[in-house]
Amino acid sequence: MTASLPCVAPSAPDPFPNCRPLRRLGQLCERCAMITESNTTTAGETTEHNVIVLESPIQRGEEMIRSVRLRKPTAGDLRGIKLFDLAQMDVTALTTVLPRISQPILTTADAGKLEPADLIEIARVIGDFFVPKAEKEFLPA
Template identity: 50%
Template sequence: MSKADKPEATAQAEQTSKNPNEEIITLDQPIKRGETEITSITLRKPVSGELRGTSLMDLAHMDVIALRKVLPRISQPTLTDIEVGNLDPADLMQCGVAVASFLLTKKAREGSLEA
């Protein structure tokens, strides 16, 4: 294996080992929580009960109100509604894309990765 092949092999290994039910979001603007600074959050695929009070279409359209309901339920560390409301728009967009992708079937997600 040449040096040029190593980064490609590493990227392929990361893709195959990545949990499709989780997405790690690196925040452009960290969240300050007391003395702690949160620089990344992990979102996990929600179960149906965690979607209560929202519309799947609203989540698919990345509606801010729907995201404010769901993100605290699926984030690690757990974000508060106020923290979600104070997210930088670029960070909220990243979270919205992750949540919307969780709504796709496995086949649709694989097809979107190939495109």
């Protein structure tokens, strides 16, 4: 996220419709980024486990991406993807779903620049989203 972006929705109650062009580029104004961060964590989703600090930051223009936050995918986010492929950590499936659930939004090209260790960590976090709550109680922390 580029901190110098002016808010394109300073008085709107819901800034997201006006910030969509920025969101497609993986950027938000400061106000919208704060709203996104406070609203994206849902019950059963702990932020500390969903943030991946990249071993090798990704350079995108002037922006340096050092960490990625993943949110739990919805059925729409998984369209066109075989769940079996995600479970097998298939790189194509991972790089397809990653732009749909990451903040900042990682493009397919950005996902292709990830170090293998970072990609494995992202795959682990995505896999954790598919574990039912009842089973999570029995897993070690």
